Amino acid sequence: MLKLNAASFYQVMATLNRIGELLNNIPIERRTEVMFADGKRPRMRVDLLADLGRLKTEMATLGTAFTSSSLDRLVKSIEDRQCTQESMFEAIKDIDSRVRDELTSCSIYVLDPQVVRYYGKKDLFGPTIAKKFKKAADDIAHAGNCLALREPTACVFHLSRALEMAVRVLGRRLGMTITPQTTWRQLTGNMDTKIRAFPNTTDRQKRKKNNWEAARANLHHLGSVWRNNTMHPGPQYMPLQAQDIFSAARVVMNDLCAL
Numbered sequence: 523m524l525k526l527n528a529a530s531f532y533q534v535m536a537t538l539n540r541i542g543e544l545l546n547n548i549p550i551e552r553r554t555e556v557m558f559a560d561g562k563r564p565r566m567r568v569d570l571l572a573d574l575g576r577l578k579t580e581m582a583t584l585g586t587a588f589t590s591s592s593l594d595r596l597v598k599s600i601e602d603r604q605c606t607q608e609s610m611f612e613a614i615k616d617i618d619s620r621v622r623d624e625l626t627s628c629s630i631y632v633l634d635p636q637v638v639r640y641y642g643k644k645d646l647f648g649p650t651i652a653k654k655f656k657k658a659a660d661d662i663a664h665a666g667n668c669l670a671l672r673e674p675t676a677c678v679f680h681l682s683r684a685l686e687m688a689v690r691v692l693g694r695r696l697g698m699t700i701t702p703q704t705t706w707r708q709l710t711g712n713m714d715t716k717i718r719a720f721p722n723t724t725d726r727q728k729r730k731k732n733n734w735e736a737a738r739a740n741l742h743h744l745g746s747v748w749r750n751n752t753m754h755p756g757p758q759y760m761p762l763q764a765q766d767i768f769s770a771a772r773v774v775m776n777d778l779c780a781l
Contacts, residue, residue, distance in 0.1 A: 534576050554607075555606060578590055586621070640667070641666065650776065651776060658687045658775075661680040661681070662684050675758050696713065706742070713741070734781065740774050
């Protein structure tokens with residue numbers, strides 16, 4: 523996905539429009555004056571080159587070749603100190619026109635502020651999970667991206683891949699056989715049998731048993747929001763359902779890290 527710095531883009535265009543308005547008000551007899559000859563207006567020259575550079579970066583992100591060509595011509599004339607006030611005014615008008623034309627062929631999508639925090643993050647489930655389940659890191663990140671992009675079913679698909687690794691750890695720790703066909707009810711039921719057999723005499727044993735019981739309860743909750751008997755994703759999920767599953771999966775994987 524392409525990323526545009528909207529604030530930078532707006533500021534540069536506002537600056538160019540302001541300069542264009544100033545140049546337009548210059549008396550006709552002065553418009554042939556070379557703007558930056560003999561070291562004139564050094565601060566303006568530096569600032570203008572910086573603004574044009576930022577605008578070119580943002581427009582290049584959108585693949586606007588014609589605007590970039592116009593920007594290159596204006597930059598060269600400023601660097602060579604050859605542009606007159608009239609030629610700069612015309613160049614800025616040309617850039618403005620090209621930006622308008624090329625943006626008509628671009629569609630810009632804005633992430634919902636309520637879910638933008640999920641996009642492009644590497645440790646959405648926290649540093650402990652990132653360290654413990656390194657192979658799940660990509661799927662967790664993709665799940666967050668899909669959540670932010672309002673692709674809830676794709677989000678749950680990536681969560682299912684991440685949870686596979688967590689469930690394997692669970693199976694090894696409890697000596698359980700877990701297959702892709704294992705249902706949530708079977709999983710939590712088998713956990714109950716194993717957890718009941720835990721010793722429960724010392725404080726340490728009691729804490730361990732309590733932690734496993736909490737993990738079992740959170741897995742049960744995850745199964746209830748999963749909307750599918752097995753740990754495979756269902757055919758379709760709504761955004762709020764995916765967000766519930768995302769939160770429940772984070773709790774479950776954190777539980778497993780603590781066991």
